[in-house]
Amino acid sequence: MHTSRTVALLMLVTAAACAKKEAGRAAADTLKVDTTGAAPAAVAPPPAETTAAATPLTDPNIVFILHAANAADSARGKLAETKGTSADVKQFGKLMVGEHHALNAQGDALAKKLSVTAVAPANDQSEAQAKMEMDSLTALAKGAAWDKAYIAYEIGYHQALKDIATKALAQAQNAELKALITKAAPIVQAHLDKAQAIQTKMGS
Amino acid sequence: MGGTDGALTGPDLVAGVNAADLKPGDKLLGHANGEAVLLARVGDEYLAIGATCSHYGGPLAEGAIVGDTVRCPWHHACFSLRNGEALRAPALSNLSCWRVDRRGDRVAVTGKVEREPLAATYPMEHRADNLNEVVIVGAGAAGYAAAEMLRRCGYEGRVTIVDEEPDSPYDRPNLSKDYLAGNAPEEWIPLRPPNFAAEHNIEIVRGRATQLDVKAHRLEVEGRDPIPYDALLLATGAEPIRLGLPGEQAPHVHYLRSLADSRSIIAAADKAKRAVVIGGSFIGLETAASLRTRGLEVDVVAPETVPLERVMGRTLGDFIKALHEEKGVRFHLGHKPKSIEKEAVVLDDDTRLPADLVVIGVGVRPRLALAEQAKLAIDKGVVVDELLCTSAPDVYAAGDIARWPDPHTGERIRVEHWVVAERMGQVAARNILGAGERFDYVPFFWSAHYDVSINYVGHAEKWDDVKVDGNAMARDVAVLFERAGKPLALATIYRDAESLAFEVELERAAEGLGVGDGIPITE
Numbered sequence: 001m002h003t004s005r006t007v008a009l010l011m012l013v014t015a016a017a018c019a020k021k022e023a024g025r026a027a028a029d030t031l032k033v034d035t036t037g038a039a040p041a042a043v044a045p046p047p048a049e050t051t052a053a054a055t056p057l058t059d060p061n062i063v064f065i066l067h068a069a070n071a072a073d074s075a076r077g078k079l080a081e082t083k084g085t086s087a088d089v090k091q092f093g094k095l096m097v098g099e100h101h102a103l104n105a106q107g108d109a110l111a112k113k114l115s116v117t118a119v120a121p122a123n124d125q126s127e128a129q130a131k132m133e134m135d136s137l138t139a140l141a142k143g144a145a146w147d148k149a150y151i152a153y154e155i156g157y158h159q160a161l162k163d164i165a166t167k168a169l170a171q172a173q174n175a176e177l178k179a180l181i182t183k184a185a186p187i188v189q190a191h192l193d194k195a196q197a198i199q200t201k202m203g204s
Numbered sequence: 205m206g207g208t209d210g211a212l213t214g215p216d217l218v219a220g221v222n223a224a225d226l227k228p229g230d231k232l233l234g235h236a237n238g239e240a241v242l243l244a245r246v247g248d249e250y251l252a253i254g255a256t257c258s259h260y261g262g263p264l265a266e267g268a269i270v271g272d273t274v275r276c277p278w279h280h281a282c283f284s285l286r287n288g289e290a291l292r293a294p295a296l297s298n299l300s301c302w303r304v305d306r307r308g309d310r311v312a313v314t315g316k317v318e319r320e321p322l323a324a325t326y327p328m329e330h331r332a333d334n335l336n337e338v339v340i341v342g343a344g345a346a347g348y349a350a351a352e353m354l355r356r357c358g359y360e361g362r363v364t365i366v367d368e369e370p371d372s373p374y375d376r377p378n379l380s381k382d383y384l385a386g387n388a389p390e391e392w393i394p395l396r397p398p399n400f401a402a403e404h405n406i407e408i409v410r411g412r413a414t415q416l417d418v419k420a421h422r423l424e425v426e427g428r429d430p431i432p433y434d435a436l437l438l439a440t441g442a443e444p445i446r447l448g449l450p451g452e453q454a455p456h457v458h459y460l461r462s463l464a465d466s467r468s469i470i471a472a473a474d475k476a477k478r479a480v481v482i483g484g485s486f487i488g489l490e491t492a493a494s495l496r497t498r499g500l501e502v503d504v505v506a507p508e509t510v511p512l513e514r515v516m517g518r519t520l521g522d523f524i525k526a527l528h529e530e531k532g533v534r535f536h537l538g539h540k541p542k543s544i545e546k547e548a549v550v551l552d553d554d555t556r557l558p559a560d561l562v563v564i565g566v567g568v569r570p571r572l573a574l575a576e577q578a579k580l581a582i583d584k585g586v587v588v589d590e591l592l593c594t595s596a597p598d599v600y601a602a603g604d605i606a607r608w609p610d611p612h613t614g615e616r617i618r619v620e621h622w623v624v625a626e627r628m629g630q631v632a633a634r635n636i637l638g639a640g641e642r643f644d645y646v647p648f649f650w651s652a653h654y655d656v657s658i659n660y661v662g663h664a665e666k667w668d669d670v671k672v673d674g675n676a677m678a679r680d681v682a683v684l685f686e687r688a689g690k691p692l693a694l695a696t697i698y699r700d701a702e703s704l705a706f707e708v709e710l711e712r713a714a715e716g717l718g719v720g721d722g723i724p725i726t727e
Contacts, residue, residue: 064398071399078322078405082360094320101321101403108397117390118398127402134405138362 057121059177062168063111064118065126066181069161070104072130073154079137080150088198089147092154096191103184110180144202151199158192214265217241217252217302220312226250231274233265236313241302243313244285246272250311251285254299258290268704277700279623280648280661280707287317289325292645293349293626296395298325322404324358332638335434336361339423341413341574343367345376345622346603346629347439348395351406353633361434363405366425368412371463377622379466380487380565381652384494386470393463413440416578418596435598435636438575438586439629442568442604442620447482451544457562460487469563473498476561480504480549482541484511486651488565489524493653495563496531503557504528505536505549516658516695517667520683523676523697524653531654568620570605583607585618590642592632600636602628611644611714613663613692621649646710659703662693662710674699 057065073096080093111118120126133153140146165188169181214234215221226232226245233255234241240255242264251272255264262278273291275282281295288299301317319325338354340347343365351363373395375383382388401408409431415424416438422430444459451457456476458469473479473495481492484506492502508514513521525535539551548556570585581587581595585607592600592608603625607618624647631643647663656679664685674681682702685693694706 067397067399068402071403074322074403075405079360097322098320104399104403111397112391115391130402131407 055122057168057171058119059114059173060116060119061121062172062177062181063107063116064120064124065164065168066107066184067104067111067118068120068124068126068130069164070100070107072126072133073157073161074100074104075130075134076137076150076154079134083137083142083146084150085143085147086198086202088201089150092151092194092198095194096154099187099191103187106180110176114174114176116174116177148199148202151195151202154195155192155199158188158195161188162192212238212240217243217313220307220310223250223306223309223311226311229269231265231269233263234313236302237316239300239316241300241313242274242285243304243311244269244274246285250304250306252302252304252313253283253285253288254301256299257281257283257295258297258299259295266700268701268708270708275704275707277704278657279650279659280704287325289327293345293630294623296349296352296626322355324356326353326356326358326634328357328634328637328639335359335636337432337434338363338437338636339431339433339435340365340437340439341367341416341423342439342441342603343369343372343408344439344441344603345373345625346441346606346632347437348373348629349626350437350439350602350629350633350636351401352404353630354637355404355406357634357637359637362407364407364409364431365401366409366411366413366423366431368410369462369464370410372408374463376463377650379463380460380490380494382494384460384466384470384491385497386494387497413574416574416599418578418580418599421598433598435600437629437632437636438580438594438599438601438605439603439625439632440571440574440605441625442570444564445567445569447541447564447566449541449544451546452564454544454546456546456560457544457564459564460491461568469561472561473500476500478503478558479561479563480557480559482506482549482562482564483566484508484535484537485565485567486512486515487567488563489528489653490651491563491565492528492533493531495561496528496533497654500561502532503534503536503549503559505539505541505551505557507538507540509537511535511537516660517670517683517685519670519672519676519681520658520695523681524658526677527653527656568604570618572605575601575605583616587616590644591635591640592628592643593635600632602632608643610647610663611642612646612710617647617663617665619647619649619663621647623648644711644714646707648707656697658695658697659700660693660695661703661707662691664692667692 077093077096084090172178212235217234217236231244242255243252257276259281262276264274267277268275272285279294282292288301303314305314374393412426424430444461478501479495481488481504496502510521542552543550549559575586586601586605588601588606588608594601604620607616610617627645648661651658667685667687669686671684681697682699683695696703
C-alpha cells in the first residue's frame with residue numbers, strides 16, 4: 001500500500017486525474033465526492049509501479065519533488081487555517097504552513113547553494129494532482145466533512161511523503177541533500193502522527 | 205547587481221546606541237545577530253527593519269525616510285519601517301522586522317519579529333468578500349505583481365494567471381542589462397523560486413487567451429475550457445515593433461523582449477564577432493552595451509541624430525552617445541536600414557555594415573488584441589480610470605497596455621516601465637478587492653549602460669525648459685525637465701537622493717492638501 005501511494009504521489013499519472021483535469025474547473029464541484037474518501041490513493045489509483053521503480057531519481061528530480069510536496073502542503077495548510085472548523089484542524093494547518101514553508105525555504109537555499117535547478121521527473125503530474133486537491137478542498141463546504149477530508153488527505157499524503165523521502169535518501173547523490181532529507185524525516189513523521197491523532201479524535 | 209552583501213558595518217544594535225543620536229527622520233545602519241539592520245527614528249518612535257532592499261540589494265541606509273517608510277536609492281522600492289512590508293515595487297518581498305527597546309537614554313534592537321509564512325501582511329482596510337475567481341491575463345510585471353498582492357491582502361479565492369510563455373514570471377529589465385552582458389547568474393532571472401506560485405495557491409495556466417467575453421464574465425483560452433471570472437485583470441504587456449525588412453527572417457536577426465529572446469542572443473553572441481544593433485532606443489543601447497561587454501564589435505544604426513534625445517534631452521543623449529563611443533561602439537545616426545543580408549546590414553545610403561548578429565530594438569507596441577476584441581474603450585492603449593477599471597465591468601487593466609489619468613501631468617498617459625507596471629498591477633489587485641485606491645504613482649525607470657545607471661522619475665513627453673546641474677561626463681548630473689515652469693521629470697546619474705526627493709516633491713504637488721501633506725522627508 002505504501003509503495004502504491006509513493007508512486008501515486010511521485011508519478012501521479014492516472015486516468016482519473018487526467019480525465020478530471022480535462023474537465024476543467026467545472027469538475028471542481030463534483031470532486032468534493034472524492035475528498036470525502038479516505039486517502040489520496042482513492043483519488044489517484046496506483047499506476048504502473050514498475051516504471052517508477054525502474055527510473056532512478058536524479059538530485060534535480062529530488063529537489064523538484066520535495067519542492068512540489070512542501071509547496072502543496074503549505075498551500076493546503078493555509079486553506080485549512082481559514083476553512084477548518086475544529087481548533088485541531090486549524091492548528092494543524094498552521095503547523096503545515098510553518099514547517100513545510102520552512103522545509104521549502106531550506107530546499108531553495110540548498111538548491112541555490114548547489115546550483116541545482118529543479119527538474120520534474122518524467123511524466124510528473126504532481127502539479128496537476130496538487131491543484132486538483134486544492135480545487136476540491138476549495139469547492140467542498142466548510143464543516144466537519146471538510147475537516148475529515150483534509151485530515152484524511154494529509155495522512156495519506158504524509159505517508160506517501162515518508163516513502164518518497166526514503167527512496168530519495170537512497171538515491172540522492174549529494175551529501176547535503178541527503179542531510180536535508182534526513183532532517184525532514186522526523187518532521188514528516190510528527191505531522192503524520194499528529195494527523196492520525198486528530199483523525200482518531202474526530203472519529204472516522 | 206551585487207548589492208550590499210558582505211561585511212556588516214555600523215554599530216551592533218543589540219548592544220544599543222544613544223537614543224539622542226537619532227533625531228526624528230534619522231536613520232542608522234548597524235547590525236544585529238549577524239544581519240544588516242536599519243534603525244530609524246520616526247517622531248519619537250524607534251523602528252528597525254532589514255537594511256538591504258529585497259529587489260536588487262540596494263542599501264536602504266542611503267535611501268530616504270518618508271513618514272514611516274524608507275525608499276531604496278537604487279530603484280525606488282518602498283518599505284514600511286513598522287513591519288518591513290514591501291509597500292511599493294520593484295521590491296516584492298518583505299524585509300525582516302526587528303523589535304526595538306528603549307531603555308533610558310539607550311535604544312537597542314532585541315530580536316527579529318517572527319512572521320507567519322503566507323500571512324496576509326499588506327494593510328488592507330476595506331475588502332469586498334464576494335469574489336472567488338480572479339483571472340489575470342499575463343504573467344509579466346503587472347500581472348504577477350497583482351497575483352501576489354491579492355494573496356498579501358488576504359484574498360483566499362482562486363487566482364489564475366494565463367500566460368503563453370513557458371518561463372514567466374521573470375526579471376525582464378535584466379534581459380537587456382546584466383544578464384545579456386553575462387554579469388547576472390541564471391538564478392537572478394526568475395522572479396520567484398520554483399513552486400512559489402503553488403505555495404501561494406496561484407495557478408499559472410500556460411496557454412493563449414483568445415477571447416474575453418465581458419458579458420458572460422468568461423475568458424477563453426486555447427485548448428481549454430473557458431475560465432469564468434468575478435474580476436479580470438488584463439496585463440498583456442507589449443511586443444516588439446517589427447520592421448519587416450528584407451532579410452529580417454534570417455536566423456542571425458533577433459528581437460529582444462522575452463527570456464527566450466535574450467537567451468538566443470546570448471547563444472548567438474558566443475559565436476558572433478560583429479553585431480549591428482538597429483534602433484537607438486533604451487533596449488537597443490542597453491543591448492549594444494551588453495554585447496560590447498561580451499567583446500563583440502558593435503555598430504548602432506538609428507534615424508535620430510542624437511540617441512534618446514526625444515526622451516532624455518540633448519545633454520544626456522550626447523553623454524550616452526559619448527559613453528558608448530568611449531567603449532568602442534560605432535554610431536550610424538541619421539540612417540535607416542534598408543535590408544539585412546547574411547553577413548551585413550545595408551543602410552539607406554548603401555553603406556554595408558558587416559554583421560553576423562543583428563538585434564532590432566525599435567520600440568514596442570501594446571498587445572491590445574484581446575481588449576479590442578472585447579470592445580473595451582481603446583485610445584492607443586486600454587483606457588482605464590484612476591482606479592484602473594476599463595470600460596467593462598469587473599475588468600481592470602495594468603502595465604504597458606493601460607492608459608491612465610496621471611494626476612502629475614493632468615494627462616492620460618501610457619508608459620512602458622517595469623516598475624510602473626508592477627505598481628499598477630499591485631494597485632489593480634487592491635482595487636479588485638475593493639480598496640478604491642487611486643493610481644497616482646510618479647513614473648520611474650532606470651536604464652543601465654556599462655557602469656552607468658540613469659534613473660528617471662516623472663514623465664515629460666514634451667518640455668520647454670531643461671536645467672542641467674552637474675556634469676554628465678563626470679557621471680554626476682541631474683537634468684530637470686519643465687513645462688510652463690512646472691517640473692515634470694528628473695533624470696539623474698549617481699544623484700540618487702535627489703531622484704528620491706524629486707519623486708516626493710511631485711507626489712506632494714499632486715496631493716495638494718491631501719493625505720501625504722506634511723509628512724517629513726529626510727535623506
